[in-house]
Amino acid sequence: MITVGIVGGTGYTGVELLRLLLRHPSVQVNVLTSRTEKGRRVDDMFPSLRGHTDLEYSDLNIDELKKCDVVFFATPHGVAMKHAAELVAANTKVIDLAADFRLQDLEQFEKWYGLEHACPDILKDSVYGLSELNREKIKQANVIGNPGCYPTTVQLGLAPLFKQAEALVKPESIIIDAKSGVSGAGRKASLGMIYSENADNFKAYGVAGHRHHPEIVEALENISGQKGVFDHILFVPHLVPMIRGMLSTIYIDLTDAGDAADLQTLYEQFYANEQFVDVMPANSSPETRSVRGANQLRIALYKPQPKRLVVLSVQDNLVKGAAGQAVQNMNLMFGFAENAGLAGIGLLP
Amino acid sequence: MITVGIVGGTGYTGVELLRLLLRHPSVQVNVLTSRTEKGRRVDDMFPSLRGHTDLEYSDLNIDELKKCDVVFFATPHGVAMKHAAELVAANTKVIDLAADFRLQDLEQFEKWYGLEHACPDILKDSVYGLSELNREKIKQANVIGNPGCYPTTVQLGLAPLFKQAEALVKPESIIIDAKSGVSGAGRKASLGMIYSENADNFKAYGVAGHRHHPEIVEALENISGQKGVFDHILFVPHLVPMIRGMLSTIYIDLTDAGDAADLQTLYEQFYANEQFVDVMPANSSPETRSVRGANQLRIALYKPQPKRLVVLSVQDNLVKGAAGQAVQNMNLMFGFAENAGLAGIGLLP
Amino acid sequence: MITVGIVGGTGYTGVELLRLLLRHPSVQVNVLTSRTEKGRRVDDMFPSLRGHTDLEYSDLNIDELKKCDVVFFATPHGVAMKHAAELVAANTKVIDLAADFRLQDLEQFEKWYGLEHACPDILKDSVYGLSELNREKIKQANVIGNPGCYPTTVQLGLAPLFKQAEALVKPESIIIDAKSGVSGAGRKASLGMIYSENADNFKAYGVAGHRHHPEIVEALENISGQKGVFDHILFVPHLVPMIRGMLSTIYIDLTDAGDAADLQTLYEQFYANEQFVDVMPANSSPETRSVRGANQLRIALYKPQPKRLVVLSVQDNLVKGAAGQAVQNMNLMFGFAENAGLAGIGLLP
């Protein structure tokens, strides 16, 4: 049994962490902080938790956090990096669900997040927590940068193509047309987020540039070992009138070798031992509801035209795209079964 | 470990049973039938189950069902009663999620369901499966009539008032203004059910009469021991543009004794030991999403005017209102922990 | 052609007024104010208006407003009453869509809105703008208090019963179980309003007390000429995950006379000449989408039990429940055809 702290427990990733961790067989959540709700019971704010916990919000007290085996930061960008050094020094592991430990490129970090990084040394030693791709490093890590939701769909959707020795695809051709449910924008009192502005509506956003673009570029470079070829890929996110769920439609031009290859089999073999990545049969249509509430990503492949591959990649943005993957990483770090606390089946309908 | 059969596995209560039973620690689902989908894998129809089962649909074969310890009928009305006798004779327990074993009054059954009852004797010995109210009988039962979704909210919402010795309320005054998500109507190719007819829309239905009215009347008579006083209560259901969730707003006139009583405490004490019924603090507003996917019913009480009580009662219609309560009943029948397989926390947001 | 000013053009009633007035054959909108958006084009904020207007927001300038023939206040409560006297003195008519001129009872106004009334004299001369019930007074009015959305459904849903000489109903028995789309709460950056808190969810709110309760009581007193009998009626609003639409389910106990009466015919005759109130045939189920975007209220009657009447009353909360009725009142005040600018058909689906 390990002890856990959660910093920032009033957002959607915070309550999702609680949903998973309160049912985890080897975890006890001891600390839950909030800048604004100190003293309030968490199940008063989130009645879904009534009967499952007596936790109250507390102020962020670093000494209390140091007593935990691991601390999750479900905070805005820039919080985790302020406390990571002290926690690591106290042998407390850190899993940040914000962006502080996602980008190794400090210039990109400062450009997109407007923050100077507070602990570049810790960052260098931190591990990017895409569980399936960095499993061994994660097991040894003290600090995890939990991936962004969109980048998770893209990396798992493309990894089999870039982990191959031969060149199957033209990397510079990649277009990612991504769609997310509204919970991806967090729990904020913002006019753009209100019901009547989003229901029965659809739009693109961030077309001119989005923070997940540099994260995708850096991640694909790491996966493929190729630098520079991904700089000009396109990433266009859209907002779907649904609460949870994310689908990325990824377009890639194939080389002659890629056109000739059996990509379906390639993908199936690549993920054969992965319980949280599901390569669906040819001609499947992965729906976001098939992963609602589940730590699961599903992929389908199409070749509707010669030398053109379409990859469909779906997940629940709050689970495999955030809190679920964070728990998966915790499981790896502490030697638990990788699916401990994560075996729930998606809610359909 | 017991073996389970599910008859009718292509509807929403069927897939919800699977979601719960495939994670139940003491259950193995051996048989899953469908009239139309024989030979098809269930996870082909419901991809949320991919990775969790290899089950295929089969034809209804009574000999296969007899080998099970318990058979759930997630079928249209009139199916379970055809097979119950044979199963009971084979020591297989039966839990019917349709209406065949809900009403003891055969006239009412035939009036509202247009069916002559096939096994009145079995019906007489069957138990109405409102778990909290009939727990001891359920433990001994061979055949369970699992309650309707609306009647569950009403019975649990009113039971504390009618289990009291003194007369707190005027039973003939009851008005139930109930609201349900669309999944309550099942998984049917019907014009009235399609997305564009239901989204961004709200309406009442069945105002002139609804099948759950006689069930509510009979149940309240059994709870209170009073006959005749509930015949003219009002029950008006409405359709909410959401998938899951049900809220009943129940209006009751109080007697002088009821007006003077501490009803909040009465309710809290009545349900003090019930993990699946949550009496919320005064002035709470129970939301359907607080029980999404959870086997949980939440209640709040208001007295906005003198001698007038308003009871708010919410549940997930597919869980505590159907499949979850069915599993709860199974747990009681087989001596499992009552929350085995039912401890999941609701999905919020 | 009259000239129009709109104070408070950034909320949903403001943009709905523009949608209607920009197509009105006898109106020119000259002034549109906003505290926060001065200088911004309105079609930049609401792109649905692109191509229909060049209006820009301006600061509230009373001299500019005085040049208008009529000024609509689509503002928070308490704004119109500050400016009404000056506008009236300048022969500019005032239509307030907030609550400043709804309640004649100043104590109730101060209790529920927390404001001392700024112009009790103007209030006394103002007219409550329920168009169908107060048509002749509205024609002569200088200041209109446009009714609340819920009260509109209740008054039009009950008026035929209380305008009768004989006593058909027991007024103290009235229960109003009302349901509204989320736009009724306005366009505000509030956590409770955001998409992920409201979608796929249903709840009651304001059960302990709601500002529309005293307005309903006062209005029913005026319609019926009876004082005191409505004080303890119940009004319980609920929030529906849809943008627009409102349905009130109204329960009333009938007297013997009411039970014997042909209420369907009574209603049909009462509204025979009203184009914006539709008494549907017996056993109809009025849906909110049948009035989406239309200045229309539809009513259906049921007697599911002896001596118990159920009235279903639906409207679009932003049209007949707000901006549409305001335009209807303007049409009456200026002698235009009552349906000028209001003849649009509801958007279904």
Added chain:
Amino acid sequence: MITVGIVGGTGYTGVELLRLLLRHPSVQVNVLTSRTEKGRRVDDMFPSLRGHTDLEYSDLNIDELKKCDVVFFATPHGVAMKHAAELVAANTKVIDLAADFRLQDLEQFEKWYGLEHACPDILKDSVYGLSELNREKIKQANVIGNPGCYPTTVQLGLAPLFKQAEALVKPESIIIDAKSGVSGAGRKASLGMIYSENADNFKAYGVAGHRHHPEIVEALENISGQKGVFDHILFVPHLVPMIRGMLSTIYIDLTDAGDAADLQTLYEQFYANEQFVDVMPANSSPETRSVRGANQLRIALYKPQPKRLVVLSVQDNLVKGAAGQAVQNMNLMFGFAENAGLAGIGLLP
């Protein structure tokens, strides 16, 4: 005043035609047919029309249709082509909202619709009804093939690029990632269409091939005068949990000339005189709700990377994508103002 017939008045394009035509100043709808609803009042099926018409459904009677000046076919594919010859012979104009007169290539028609064409000669003389691009021909036409919804967004989204003398784009690079509300699938009792299968969900469909692909290819060939270069463009449609609305995100590689060109100005000038096509300012995010119920298409352009253009194109699939454009075509054919009956402002929120 012209007389109009509508064949197939029970689907969504049928009721949308009625919504528009019943308010059209120069039109009288005399005939409305349905195979299944003969004798039923249309406002019984669609209560939004109550108060606006007394029309009843009749059987399809060709002699009655011949008396009309124009007949709209809001039917399944294959109906209009059976009757077009006879109607044309009687000087009755035909506007088909299905696919019978969209594709000049008979092989493609038979391949994608499984039908042999019944009147190739009429087809040859028919005009493809993309109003803005074929205006002069439409004015002279007897038979109009009203465009598919997706192809309308694509053609208007790309026309300025291909009507240019110089080569701005690489036509073979086009990828259309399109998203539609559920009403695009029509009003059919199909399991895949029901609320609980579509709400809070997102998916791609028809990835391997969709009927609108050959229509897009043929249309782009006609616009550009280039054959063969569009055969392998990608078109991937997705289903959005909303009723109405369609957004196409179109990706195109630019040539050096295209990269250097001022495409924003090019588009603005191209559509400068078009009231139903709105080129939004740079960096705009067109939302589907900005055109809800309006005969309007809005476009925004982005160049997020060098030599890569992203075009966003939104419309209401039932209006500019179907019934509205059909009325626009009728207006052109009969010399009415092009916006007669089409001046309504979109419903936002």
